[in-house]
Amino acid sequence: MRITGLGHAGMFIETTGGTILCDPVVKPSFYGSWFVFPDNRALDWERYGNADFLYISHRHRDHFDPWLLETYVRKDIEVLLPEYPTDDLEQDLRKLGYDNITYTRAGEIIQRGDLKLMITPLRAPSDGPIGDSSLSVDDGTASILNQNDSHPLDLEKLLAFGKPEAYFTQFSGAIWWPMVYDLPQDAKVNFAHLKREAQHKRAMFYIEKVDAPHVYPMAGPPMFLRDDLFRYNGLGEHNDSIFTDQAQFLARMKEEAPQYAGHVFIPGTVVTIANGEQTVEQTLYTEAEIDRMFTDKWGYLEEQRASRQDEIRAEEASRAPVLPPDEMLAELKAWWEPLLRRGRIFREGVGGPVRMTIGELDLCVDFPKAKVREYAGEETSYWFTIPADLVSTNIAEHEIDWSNSIFLSLQFQAGRVGKFNEFIYTFFKCLSRDRIEYVENWYAEQSDVTEDIQLEDWVVQRRCPHLRADLSKTGKIEGDVLTCSLHDWKWDLKTGKCLSTLGHPIRASQVEDDLHKAATTPAA
Numbered sequence: 001m002r003i004t005g006l007g008h009a010g011m012f013i014e015t016t017g018g019t020i021l022c023d024p025v026v027k028p029s030f031y032g033s034w035f036v037f038p039d040n041r042a043l044d045w046e047r048y049g050n051a052d053f054l055y056i057s058h059r060h061r062d063h064f065d066p067w068l069l070e071t072y073v074r075k076d077i078e079v080l081l082p083e084y085p086t087d088d089l090e091q092d093l094r095k096l097g098y099d100n101i102t103y104t105r106a107g108e109i110i111q112r113g114d115l116k117l118m119i120t121p122l123r124a125p126s127d128g129p130i131g132d133s134s135l136s137v138d139d140g141t142a143s144i145l146n147q148n149d150s151h152p153l154d155l156e157k158l159l160a161f162g163k164p165e166a167y168f169t170q171f172s173g174a175i176w177w178p179m180v181y182d183l184p185q186d187a188k189v190n191f192a193h194l195k196r197e198a199q200h201k202r203a204m205f206y207i208e209k210v211d212a213p214h215v216y217p218m219a220g221p222p223m224f225l226r227d228d229l230f231r232y233n234g235l236g237e238h239n240d241s242i243f244t245d246q247a248q249f250l251a252r253m254k255e256e257a258p259q260y261a262g263h264v265f266i267p268g269t270v271v272t273i274a275n276g277e278q279t280v281e282q283t284l285y286t287e288a289e290i291d292r293m294f295t296d297k298w299g300y301l302e303e304q305r306a307s308r309q310d311e312i313r314a315e316e317a318s319r320a321p322v323l324p325p326d327e328m329l330a331e332l333k334a335w336w337e338p339l340l341r342r343g344r345i346f347r348e349g350v351g352g353p354v355r356m357t358i359g360e361l362d363l364c365v366d367f368p369k370a371k372v373r374e375y376a377g378e379e380t381s382y383w384f385t386i387p388a389d390l391v392s393t394n395i396a397e398h399e400i401d402w403s404n405s406i407f408l409s410l411q412f413q414a415g416r417v418g419k420f421n422e423f424i425y426t427f428f429k430c431l432s433r434d435r436i437e438y439v440e441n442w443y444a445e446q447s448d449v450t451e452d453i454q455l456e457d458w459v460v461q462r463r464c465p466h467l468r469a470d471l472s473k474t475g476k477i478e479g480d481v482l483t484c485s486l487h488d489w490k491w492d493l494k495t496g497k498c499l500s501t502l503g504h505p506i507r508a509s510q511v512e513d514d515l516h517k518a519a520t521t522p523a524a
Contacts, residue, residue: 001142003166004283005269006048007040009063009148009219011168015139017115018052021077022135022146026068028308029061030409031390032315033229034222036062037245038293039304040267042284049073054098055080055119055135057148058128059089060404062174062222069096076100080110082121084131086434088400107157114140118161122150124468125426125439126487129404136161142273144168145210149219151202151486153469155209165273167212168265171203171249172220172242176407179232179241182415188240195242196235198488200252205474205485207253207260214278216265217249225305226312229410233301247294264290320396322388325361331395332363333372339427339436340370345443346436349423349503355380359388367427382424385413400435402428420501422466455482457511458493465491465504482506 002014006024013020026045028035049072056064056079075097081090083106090101104110110117118136122128132150137143138161145164152158178191207215221243224233231237234245250262261278263271268284282290293300323331340347350367355375357363362375390406399405403425406412430436451462453472464471464484474485481499482491490499491506498504 001137001139001144001273003144003168003271003273004048005216005218005265005267005271006043007036007038007267008222009057009170010040011146011218012048012051013137013144013146015115015137016141017112017139020053020055020080020117020135020137021048021051021073022055023057023063023148024048024068024073025062025065027065028225028311028315029065030405031319031393031411032312033224033226033409033411034062035225035304035308036267037221037223038266038285038300040284043267045072051077053078053080053117056089056093057082057135057146057150058132059092059401060128060149060174060408062408063149064089064092066092066096069098078102080104080117080119080135082119082131082133084121085123085438086130086432088129088432088435089131109161116161120150120152120158122152123442125429125442126422126466127151129401130429130435130439134158136164138162142166144273145212147206147210149174151206153474153486155206155473159210164210164212165276166214166216166271166278167207167210168216168218169203169206169210170219171199171217171246172244173199174220174222174408175242176410176412176414177242177420179236180410180412180414182413185238185240189238192236192240192242196244199242200244200249201488202486203249204253204256207257213261214271215253215260215262216269216271217246217253217262218265221245223301223304224410225301225308226411227305230301230305232410234297245294245297266290266293316389319389320393322359323392323395325359328358328361328388328391328395329363329372329374332391335395335398335431336365336372337370339431339433340365340367340372342433342436343370343427343430343440345440346423346427346430349443350382350421350427351502352382353378353380354424355383357383357385358391361388381417382421383415387411400430400432402431404429418502422501422504452507454511458482458508459511460493460508461506464489465498465506482508 004012009023011022054077079098079101081101104119106121116138119133121133134150135146143162143164144166147169149170178188232241234243235241246264253262263280268282270281270283272279347367354365364375430439452459453462455475456477466489469486476483480493482493493508496505
């Protein structure tokens with residue numbers, strides 16, 4: 001088996017049963033904000049576009065590039081479609097002319113001669129754009145796991161496919177916190193450090209659980225080449241950003257888990273697995289060029305910024321004309337109010353008005369009343385400032401996922417009083433009837449927390465209140481604080497209060513208290 005890195009999460013897998021093109025991206029994404037690091041334009045895209053199978057892990061635009069697919073990937077390719085609750089990804093692909101679609105099933109093996117494939121989808125509201133997935137591949141000569149951006153809860157089921165010899169996984173997550181927030185600079189620096197630590201711990205959790213001998217960190221970081229975002233590359237010019245690079249991650253992994261061999265996996269990296277042995281070579285860049293990308297990163301980024309401004313200008317020119325404030329308000333009102341009326345759990349979860357300043361329009365999304373109206377000067381705990389051309393474009397394109405467009409662009413500002421509120425950002429990922437109804441039902445089903453487990457001296461509900469992870473496997477207690485290692489959410493066990501966001505309380509009691517109650521309760 002041979003695996004070629006195509007940049008970011010992209011890879012080309014050559015097997016005894018055919019070739020698989022995974023998540024190919026070359027154009028900047030999220031309104032011209034994210035560029036593939038390092039530059040992958042010189043790859044042989046004609047060759048990779050002639051693959052036997054196409055696998056798009058999820059809809060995020062740093063994994064799904066319509067331009068590249070239309071330009072290079074043949075229309076009769078067999079598409080391996082993850083099993084998602086809504087058909088948004090399928091419709092995106094069909095619009096591009098891809099109709100040879102294989103509908104995979106969660107955890108089921110697809111057999112093509114000696115080639116075995118399995119796609120493991122995730123379906124929670126916070127999994128990518130309501131859906132994320134991983135790809136397991138075994139052709140009889142080697143077995144690999146492309147976990148991509150996904151954070152699977154049931155690793156036993158995933159690894160039942162077979163023990164991977166090579167493990168490809170996200171290590172530098174995609175998020176806008178805390179860079180866009182209205183915070184003092186020292187707070188941004190502190191929160192950025194905490195976010196990087198949480199991302200690192202999650203990546204290491206999976207590396208140790210998967211236990212593959214060779215690890216290939218991928219799916220990040222991006223290059224920010226817009227002038228207004230350039231400072232957020234890597235750890236940031238002021239140490240207030242969250243994007244650890246491959247060299248930094250591998251150096252730390254070597255210290256913490258030297259039993260695993262870590263490798264830089266960038267455009268042109270070729271991994272060959274034969275007879276249980278792995279060789280790694282680079283076919284696009286020289287060793288000196290690679291070394292400079294990481295040791296003189298800002299110099300490399302400056303060169304990229306200088307040479308790619310035409311792409312940024314072209315993206316900006318493609319945006320829709322800015323709507324007048326009254327038209328924009330009318331459009332958003334007609335679009336969002338029917339969804340708000342269907343979203344009872346969203347309305348209760350947000351619990352108050354959210355202010356949005358969009359160019360000259362100052363509006364309020366009144367979640368409790370399911371109304372979109374002009375801002376009336378009331379106190380709000382959450383507020384956004386967003387360029388009017390981005391919102392106008394999302395309206396023109398009826399973009400149902402503003403996380404997969406405006407928010408990941410980092411071209412906005414946000415503020416809040418108090419904790420993060422998951423329901424706000426989830427609502428902005430659910431701007432269609434299908435999505436709002438699915439997520440409402442999903443949240444309703446999470447109320448089943450009847451099963452308990454014991455962790456150290458505490459009895460807690462088995463399922464994490466965030467995404468129902470099995471806390472017997474992901475929970476860790478330090479003092480009176482429980483941490484779920486998948487997303488680093490924390491709870492005060494004495495009160496059950498979530499320390500990471502509003503809502504999401506946990507049921508917990510100390511074992512000694514339970515024993516004391518049992519001993520002092522009179523027999524019936």
